[in-house]
Amino acid sequence: MATATASLDIPQSPARVWQLISGFGSLPDWLPCIPESELSEGGRVRRPTNQDGSAxxxxxxxxxxxxxxxxxxxxxxxxxxxxxLSTLRVHAVPGRPDVSRVAWSGTFTPRRCE
Incomplete structure (x- = not known):
């Protein structure tokens, strides 16, 4: 199993950042490479589409x-x-109430291409 992580500090409060990114269908609002995301099953399934149309x-x-x-x-x-499996989190940066840390982590098993 492989693990990947990334984080980014943003000069906005955690509440404000979470308000923007917490919607499961909100990827097009904050991720430029995803121009479209369709929700189904009551908002529990999303189908993000990238710029080349693949989803x-x-x-x-x-x-x-x-x-x-x-x-x-x-x-x-x-x-x-x-x-x-991935997790997206918004944390407060200690001692900096005006700065948020957005952390993404994922685990997966690479599959051999044939």
């Missing part, structure tokens, strides 16, 4: 408004991975 299917697994986090799995994608 993946992701399912929300957990959502914590108070914890400012959500986790999702990829059910269908063009890239070779299985067992994909």
């Amino acid at each position: 993946i299917v992701e399912r929300l697994q957990a959502f914590g408004h108070e914890a400012r986090s959500y986790s999702y799995v990829i059910e269908q994608a063009l890239f070779p991975v299985t067992g994909y």
Whole structure:
């Protein structure tokens, strides 16, 4: 199993950043490479489409408004991975109430291309 992580500090309060990114279908509002994201199954499944028109299917697994986090799995994608689970979190930066840390982490198993 492989693990990947990334984080970014943003000069805005955690509440403001979470307000922008907490919607499971809100990717087009804050991620420029995703111009479209369609929700289904009552907002628990999203189908983000990238700039070349290819899409993946992701399912929300957990959502914590108070914890400012959500986790999702990829059910269908063009890239070779299985067992994909990611979590997106917004944290306060200690001592900096005006700065947020957005942290993304993911685990997956690379699949051999044939």
